[in-house]
Amino acid sequence: MNGALLVRVLVVAGAVVLATAGTNVAAPLMQLPVPPDRVLQLALDAPRLIDYEGTKIITVLRNGHAETVTAAEFHKRPNMTRLEYLSPEDVSGRLIVDDGATAWHYEPRLNLAFEGPSLNESLLRGDLSLLHRNYHVTGLGIEEVIGRQACVILLEPNGPGVSRELWIDQATGTVLRTEERDPSRGVVLTTYFSRISFSLNLPAAYFKFRLPAGARVFQIPSPSEESASPEALGRQAGFTVLVPPILPEGYTFNGGAMSRFGSLTSVDLGYTDGENLLSLFEAPAGSIGAPAFGQDVRVAGRPARFVDLGYFRVLIWEERGLHLTAVGTMPTDTLMAIAAQLVSDQEQALAHSVSTQVAVDPEMVSRLRRQGLTFPEIARAVVLSQRLAVDVPTAVQFLQGTLSTAQLAQSLGMTPDALQGTVRDALNQASSVGPHLPAH
Amino acid sequence: MTLNHHRASQLLSAYLDRELGPADAVAVQEHLLDCPECRRAYEELQVTKGLLGQLPVAEPPAGFWAAVRSPGLARAPGAAWPRLIFGRRLAWASAAVIMALVLAAMPLVKGTIDRLHASEIGVDLYVRQHAQAMGSEPFTDRAYLGLTTGDADLVLAGDAPPAGAAGR
Numbered sequence: 001m002n003g004a005l006l007v008r009v010l011v012v013a014g015a016v017v018l019a020t021a022g023t024n025v026a027a028p029l030m031q032l033p034v035p036p037d038r039v040l041q042l043a044l045d046a047p048r049l050i051d052y053e054g055t056k057i058i059t060v061l062r063n064g065h066a067e068t069v070t071a072a073e074f075h076k077r078p079n080m081t082r083l084e085y086l087s088p089e090d091v092s093g094r095l096i097v098d099d100g101a102t103a104w105h106y107e108p109r110l111n112l113a114f115e116g117p118s119l120n121e122s123l124l125r126g127d128l129s130l131l132h133r134n135y136h137v138t139g140l141g142i143e144e145v146i147g148r149q150a151c152v153i154l155l156e157p158n159g160p161g162v163s164r165e166l167w168i169d170q171a172t173g174t175v176l177r178t179e180e181r182d183p184s185r186g187v188v189l190t191t192y193f194s195r196i197s198f199s200l201n202l203p204a205a206y207f208k209f210r211l212p213a214g215a216r217v218f219q220i221p222s223p224s225e226e227s228a229s230p231e232a233l234g235r236q237a238g239f240t241v242l243v244p245p246i247l248p249e250g251y252t253f254n255g256g257a258m259s260r261f262g263s264l265t266s267v268d269l270g271y272t273d274g275e276n277l278l279s280l281f282e283a284p285a286g287s288i289g290a291p292a293f294g295q296d297v298r299v300a301g302r303p304a305r306f307v308d309l310g311y312f313r314v315l316i317w318e319e320r321g322l323h324l325t326a327v328g329t330m331p332t333d334t335l336m337a338i339a340a341q342l343v344s345d346q347e348q349a350l351a352h353s354v355s356t357q358v359a360v361d362p363e364m365v366s367r368l369r370r371q372g373l374t375f376p377e378i379a380r381a382v383v384l385s386q387r388l389a390v391d392v393p394t395a396v397q398f399l400q401g402t403l404s405t406a407q408l409a410q411s412l413g414m415t416p417d418a419l420q421g422t423v424r425d426a427l428n429q430a431s432s433v434g435p436h437l438p439a440h
Numbered sequence: 441m442t443l444n445h446h447r448a449s450q451l452l453s454a455y456l457d458r459e460l461g462p463a464d465a466v467a468v469q470e471h472l473l474d475c476p477e478c479r480r481a482y483e484e485l486q487v488t489k490g491l492l493g494q495l496p497v498a499e500p501p502a503g504f505w506a507a508v509r510s511p512g513l514a515r516a517p518g519a520a521w522p523r524l525i526f527g528r529r530l531a532w533a534s535a536a537v538i539m540a541l542v543l544a545a546m547p548l549v550k551g552t553i554d555r556l557h558a559s560e561i562g563v564d565l566y567v568r569q570h571a572q573a574m575g576s577e578p579f580t581d582r583a584y585l586g587l588t589t590g591d592a593d594l595v596l597a598g599d600a601p602p603a604g605a606a607g608r
Contacts, residue, residue, distance in 0.1 A: 043579065044578055044579075056583045058581070058583055058584050058587065060584065060587075062587070062591070063603075069583075069587055071583045071586070071587075073582070073583050081582050081586075083582065083583055083586045085586075085587070085590075091587065091590070094590055096586040096590065098582075103586075103589075105586075105589065105590050105593050107590075107593075107594065107599075110597075110599060112597065112599070114590075114593040114597070116572070116589070116593075117572060118575070119571075119572065119575040119582060119585050119586065119589065120575060120582070121575045121576045126578045127578075128578060131578065164579065166579060175579060175581075178579070178581055189581075189584065191581045191583065191584060218593070218596070218597050220568070220593060220596070221565075222572075223569060223572075254573075254576075259569065261561075261565055261596075264562075264565075266565075266566075268566075268569055268573075270573050272576075272577065274577075274578075275577055275578065275579065276577065277570065277573055277574050277576075277577055279566065279569065279570040279573060281566045281569070288562050291562060291563050291602060293602065294563075307563055307603075309567065309603055311584075311588075312567055312570065312571070312588070314563055314566070314567065316562075316563075325562065325563070325566045327566055327567055327570040328570070
């Protein structure tokens, strides 16, 4: 299915969502009673405070066409989830039980269970620092969703990427409905509860997986738990890991890991803007071939393969003896531009340019590159360290979200608001010196 | 020299073929003159030898000499064993070389199979890991992540076609 058709289908689905959710789009929205940042924080904290069970409807591109999937979703605070998929037929009966440490996926028609890492990693340590830095947060007002008052919050990225609308239950902070919009294709994912009930205490036994008699267990390979730098990962994997030179505004290195599946050894570098993620997987070129499906495209004149999975997009190409796979939600052109930067190999020229523009030792630039930082990220960290009179590693920690605004403000003897103002000025200065991702 | 009857009868065939030394030949001749029984035996040997000389010489069948000259065939027992041992060693050596080649080729074959398999499941493997990592982003929908990782699990287990293969 092409993008236009998907958009049409999702628009229709969105209309159905609105109708079933009882939203009156023509009526003016009531103003939010609290700032949108407070509502977002409420939504971030909610899973740690309440239990609920409900029926969720998901509309997304799947198996080549837009599909509506229904699931019973159970949540027990702080980080346990049970998902029972009801329809369509090919997922009917699928069960996912996540106790916060391990996620079990059971397929009854195969009597096969998959054991993998938990999907609920963010529920205990969620942080909105990066999101606030890289997204424009707008409170659109109050709407009624399944008979409940919901605060509507719009998250728009400062750079290219998917924007997200959240309908957050005013009473509990639970996200009742989401809609994700791609700038080039419109709505790409919608989810909403058609029914929900809140509980003080769902039974814990409901969130413990019991292996059915005779079920086979398939162990899902999990990446190494400890995040590592590209340099360290390269030593483990036995090849030189390529670090993307330029990513869209705001994306920062989130960590690297190595994984093995059979004889395939891959390194994964993650970059986040606080809400969306770009993953770059690298493996020796000989260890994996290009998939037989997808579209043939060219990246800086080199052959590449693009696979559009609807919500996620995948770009595959080879560079300097490595098989590279980029996975993310960002627009196709942006994904292609990122790949083109890697192919063009302007490492030395960019390193020289950044060290000159922000007046920093070239060795520091090289060291930060080996740690996985992009050139714009290095420029931001250096300028911020100069403005705040802190060392570069502290500025990097702050930019990557491992050091909060409150912590840094306290250590500097500043108010958080004053710090935020200085940070904004520093980031604007860094942005003006570049480098920037060119339009593809 | 005088021969007794037993000894003389043993030398009759050699006397007939003129294979005896002069002294033995004279002694056999003197015995034949005195012994009618040895004379009769000598005459019978002469007749038999005459008959054998009249038999035609038979030609060997085609391929006989080639077969005789080939290793391990039509050899005297004492000479066949080294040939047989050598042949077996050669066979073992050949088998060892073939086995070594197979073992050397196995990583290549396995590598090719792994590469083909990896190219089929690679997208789903990476999409699954990406979806897993998305779990660390705030407000990511868990039911959608469960759907995506669940679909990828089936591909990795070989029970479903790759995600991008359908409808594209």
